[in-house]
Amino acid sequence: MSESRFLPxxxxxxxxxxxxxxxxxxxxxxxMSDDAVLEALRYMMLxxxxxxxxxxxxxxxxxxxxxxxxxxxxxxxxxxxALDPTKDxxxxxxxxxxxxIRHGYPIxxxxxxxxxxxxxxxxxxxxxxxxxxxxxxxxxPQATGLAWGLKMQxxxxxxxxxxxxxxxxxxxxxxxxxxxxxxxAPVIFFLQNNGWAISTPRENQTAARSFAERAIGYGVEGxxxxxxxxxxxxxxxxxxxxxxxxxxxxxxxxxVTYRTGAHNxxxxxxxxxxxxxxxxxxQKDPVERIKNYLRSRGIWNExxxxxxxxxxxAQIDAAMEIARNTPLATSDALFDxxxxxxxxRMLDQKRDWANRNGDAR
Amino acid sequence: MxxxxxxxxxxxxxxxxxxxxxxxxxxxxxxxxxxxxxLQARFGKERVVDMPLAEGVIVGxxxxxxxxxxxxxxxxxxxxxxxxxxxxxxQQVARLRYRSQGRHALPLVIRSPFGGGxxxxxxxxxxxxxxxxxxxxxxxxxxxTAYDAKGLLAAAMESDDPVLYLEPLKGYRLTKDEVPxxxxxxxxxxLRVAREGADVTLIAWSxxxxxxxxxxxxxxxxxxxxxxxxxxxxxxxxxVGISESVAKTGRVAILxxxxxxxxxxxxxxxxxxxxxxxxxxxxxxxxxxxxxPYPLGGVEDLYIPDVDRVVAEVVALAKxxx
Ligand SMILES: Cc1ncc(C[n+]2csc(CCOP(=O)(O)OP(=O)(O)O)c2C)c(N)n1
Numbered sequence: 001m002s003e004s005r006f007l008p009x010x011x012x013x014x015x016x017x018x019x020x021x022x023x024x025x026x027x028x029x030x031x032m033s034d035d036a037v038l039e040a041l042r043y044m045m046l047x048x049x050x051x052x053x054x055x056x057x058x059x060x061x062x063x064x065x066x067x068x069x070x071x072x073x074x075x076x077x078x079x080x081x082a083l084d085p086t087k088d089x090x091x092x093x094x095x096x097x098x099x100x101i102r103h104g105y106p107i108x109x110x111x112x113x114x115x116x117x118x119x120x121x122x123x124x125x126x127x128x129x130x131x132x133x134x135x136x137x138x139x140x141p142q143a144t145g146l147a148w149g150l151k152m153q154x155x156x157x158x159x160x161x162x163x164x165x166x167x168x169x170x171x172x173x174x175x176x177x178x179x180x181x182x183x184x185a186p187v188i189f190f191l192q193n194n195g196w197a198i199s200t201p202r203e204n205q206t207a208a209r210s211f212a213e214r215a216i217g218y219g220v221e222g223x224x225x226x227x228x229x230x231x232x233x234x235x236x237x238x239x240x241x242x243x244x245x246x247x248x249x250x251x252x253x254x255x256v257t258y259r260t261g262a263h264n265x266x267x268x269x270x271x272x273x274x275x276x277x278x279x280x281x282x283q284k285d286p287v288e289r290i291k292n293y294l295r296s297r298g299i300w301n302e303x304x305x306x307x308x309x310x311x312x313x314a315q316i317d318a319a320m321e322i323a324r325n326t327p328l329a330t331s332d333a334l335f336d337x338x339x340x341x342x343x344x345r346m347l348d349q350k351r352d353w354a355n356r357n358g359d360a361r
Numbered sequence: 362m363x364x365x366x367x368x369x370x371x372x373x374x375x376x377x378x379x380x381x382x383x384x385x386x387x388x389x390x391x392x393x394x395x396x397x398x399x400l401q402a403r404f405g406k407e408r409v410v411d412m413p414l415a416e417g418v419i420v421g422x423x424x425x426x427x428x429x430x431x432x433x434x435x436x437x438x439x440x441x442x443x444x445x446x447x448x449x450x451x452q453q454v455a456r457l458r459y460r461s462q463g464r465h466a467l468p469l470v471i472r473s474p475f476g477g478g479x480x481x482x483x484x485x486x487x488x489x490x491x492x493x494x495x496x497x498x499x500x501x502x503x504x505x506t507a508y509d510a511k512g513l514l515a516a517a518m519e520s521d522d523p524v525l526y527l528e529p530l531k532g533y534r535l536t537k538d539e540v541p542x543x544x545x546x547x548x549x550x551x552l553r554v555a556r557e558g559a560d561v562t563l564i565a566w567s568x569x570x571x572x573x574x575x576x577x578x579x580x581x582x583x584x585x586x587x588x589x590x591x592x593x594x595x596x597x598x599x600x601v602g603i604s605e606s607v608a609k610t611g612r613v614a615i616l617x618x619x620x621x622x623x624x625x626x627x628x629x630x631x632x633x634x635x636x637x638x639x640x641x642x643x644x645x646x647x648x649x650x651x652x653x654p655y656p657l658g659g660v661e662d663l664y665i666p667d668v669d670r671v672v673a674e675v676v677a678l679a680k681x682x683x
Binding site for chain 1: 385411416442622653654657659664670
């Protein structure tokens with residue numbers, strides 16, 4: 001494949017894709033083996049199971065405000081599946097559940113975080129990720145510095161950072177692209193254009209024809225990909241990873257997808273979303289699309305689907321069980337891990353808080 | 362309270378077509394808390410604008426709008442994301458008049474919900490008022506009642522000084538006191554005596570006022586008469602109003618949601634000991650969050666001072682002697 005679709009040569013007419021809406025591959029070779037596709041599809045299904053579970057728990061008051069991945073499964077999984085968890089880093093926003101799980105972040109920690117337990121923030125020592133980011137775009141400069149630092153120390157690790165179309169309006173995004181271009185940092189800016197930032201449509205974020213072409217101004221390559229096409233997202237990300245690993249610098253990937261769910265469990269999209277547009281995108285469901293692809297390959301059937309669904313449900317249930325059985329945090333959780341060497345005043349407060357609340361929990 | 366804010370915005374926009382509202386999701390959605398609900402339908406997309414997601418340019422362009430002759434009301438979706446605009450607020454909004462030696466007035470209001478207790482996601486709930494009270498040139502108000510919410514917002518919009526108008530996330534919907542239909546103002550810089558008392562002065566603002574009032578109720582059952590002061594305005598500060606109360610009680614407790622060190626309570630302690638030294642019968646106490654980051658929702662109730670804690674600390678204060 002030529003690199004001609006990368007900006008500045010790329011005319012953003014249509015996002016790069018490999019599969020038709022009904023899951024038929026173009027005449028070229030698939031960038032993923034059938035096994036790799038099956039593994040990816042399982043992550044996508046796992047995400048659906050988790051999202052449904054979390055949403056219903058939120059309705060029962062057992063989960064906090066939570067943003068599902070609904071509609072963006074191929075985008076997130078396609079990108080993540082191009083990474084090597086042993087050396088590549090993920091610097092997330094908050095809508096990338098399957099990428100984090102594939103990278104090694106425990107599902108129960110993810111759940112605990114959204115259940116409001118600080119323990120959920122725990123990242124196991126061998127898992128190369130930064131905490132989920134709530135302050136939009138704040139992670140993007142950090143990813144840039146991380147990549148720059150890895151390169152400076154001679155490693156061949158690559159950093160991918162996820163963020164939304166909304167977040168890309170923040171100065172942090174622009175400042176980061178600029179720096180990454182200068183430093184040729186091995187970082188992939190993975191912009192998920194899901195059409196919305198809460199109620200604000202993509203048109204209110206930029207007058208540019210695409211988000212991808214913003215890269216030009218920073219001397220960085222940009223590419224636009226069909227975010228509901230697992231194969232295309234995987235392929236483009238893999239190329240960007242290889243490029244970064246080879247020392248040829250950063251890439252901005254605009255993954256064009258659609259948030260078919262609510263922004264989060266506190267949101268009511270019927271107030272602003274165009275029902276017809278939503279239905280149009282529901283027709284392009286990324287999970288169905290890749291299932292159809294596997295059907296066309298003759299390796300998808302109802303038995304296999306049920307088998308995978310059952311195993312996903314069992315995995316989520318087991319993780320939720322651990323989360324449920326994790327004791328509620330005590331007041332110590334306010335104080336632990338704030339400093340390496342805590343000031344005495346804070347330690348005194350920690351003792352006072354424990355004395356006051358000790359019996360309550 | 363949210364209705365009072367919405368009503369005030371509508372009345373002011375009706376009366377003065379220079380008023381524009383800008384912010385994230387303020388238009389079609391009417392704000393994530395619906396404070397601007399219906400305003401875009403009434404006043405159009407030109408005057409109620411869904412901005413790109415960038416607080417720096419929201420506040421910075423608000424300065425420019427004001428200098429062009431408009432009177433912008435900016436919504437910062439959460440004060441936690443005021444940091445993204447802090448350079449514009451701290452260095453620019455607060456100082457434009459001074460730096461231009463009076464040439465440029467800045468009739469600008471920044472509204473923002475803040476504070477905890479409603480299980481928001483991370484980084485949304487800090488009580489960051491002290492950053493802004495440490496920013497000369499900027500007025501800071503934080504109403505606790507719906508009545509004051511409406512009247513203080515009208516006063517803030519009338520003022521030719523920039524005002525940071527803080528709305529309590531907790532109580533946004535719960536606080537439902539009587540609000541007159543007609544327009545009125547509540548002066549900036551005047552506290553409200555939320556409850557009269559003789560033994561202890563308990564000072565609070567925003568959502569903490571409700572905690573203070575409930576604690577005072579319990580304390581009265583224990584025979585301790587607490588005067589609750591709702592500051593309403595942190596800058597300007599009603600030093601006279603505070604002094605009058607302290608002269609009467611001689612004992613002071615300050616309640617805030619923010620961490621102890623560097624919190625606005627410290628400023629109050631210093632001011633009171635200077636202004637009221639000879640009235641004081643015991644050391645002033647501060648009841649606050651600990652010196653730690655605002656935590657996840659599962660432990661936020663341990664973080665924010667609650668009624669039980671206020672009662673216990675005020676009981677001790679009532680017994681203490683200088
Ligand atoms: C700096 C900052 N400003 C505002 C918010 C409030 N907020 C949370 S999510 C969101 C929209 C995000 O949109 P986008 O970046 O496109 O990501 P998406 O949620 O669509 O995946 C907003 C405005 C925030 N979290 N951080």
